[in-house]
Structures are given as structure tokens and as C-alpha cells.
Amino acid sequence: MFQALRIAVNDEFSALETFLRHLPACLKPNGRVAILTFHSGEDRRVKKAFETGLWGKVYSAIAEEVIRATPEEQRSNPRSAPAKLRWARRAD
Numbered sequence: 615m616f617q618a619l620r621i622a623v624n625d626e627f628s629a630l631e632t633f634l635r636h637l638p639a640c641l642k643p644n645g646r647v648a649i650l651t652f653h654s655g656e657d658r659r660v661k662k663a664f665e666t667g668l669w670g671k672v673y674s675a676i677a678e679e680v681i682r683a684t685p686e687e688q689r690s691n692p693r694s695a696p697a698k699l700r701w702a703r704r705a706d
Contacts, residue, residue, distance in 0.1 A: 630656060634663040638672045641704040648701040657698050664702045674705040 641647060651657040657680070667673040681701075683694035 627655065627659065630659055634659065637663075638667060638704055643704060643706045644674070645704045646701060647704075648699055651698050651700070652696050657700070660700050664700060667702065671705055673702045675703045677701045 637647060649660050651660055661680075664673060664676040668676050677700045681699040683691070683697055688695045
């Protein structure tokens with residue numbers, strides 16, 4: 615409940631959407647970006663933005679699979695369990 619309130623009050627999804635829309639212009643050709651998300655709402659938006667950019671030839675490559683913390687990392691840092699890493703490379 616607290617997370618939902620925080621997201622709404624801080625307008626976090628709108629900020630993320632704006633960031634993802636302007637991100638390609640911030641990268642040099644062949645520049646790379648990696649985004650770490652912590653819940654499905656964020657991850658879904660990042661995944662869709664990267665896929666759309668790949669189809670539109672804005673990105674030349676994106677992560678085919680999400681990168682997650684290993685079981686060992688999760689044991690030593692339980693907060694890493696929901697974390698997902700996605701990356702993209704800007705086209706030439």
C-alpha cells in the first residue's frame with residue numbers, strides 16, 4: 615500500500631515515461647544504457663520502451679532476457695530479490 619501511495623504522490627510513472635522518451639537523445643551512437651527496476655510496473659514500462667525503440671531502429675540491441683540477482687546475492691542482500699536489469703544499445 616505504501617509503495618502505491620508513494621508512486622502516485624511522486625508521479626513516478628510519469629517521470630519514468632518522460633525519461634524513457636528522452637533517453638535515446640542522451641546517448642551517443644552505439645551508447646549503452648542499463649536500467650535497474652524494482653517492481654513490475656517499472657519493468658513493464660522499460661521493457662516496452664526498449665522493444666518499441668528496437669522496432670523503430672532507435673536501438674540496435676536490447677537485453678533478450680532480464681538479468682536478476684543470483685541466489686547467493688539474494689541471500690547476502692535480500693533487497694536485491696525483486697531487482698531486474700535491462701539494457702539497450704543505441705543504433706548508429
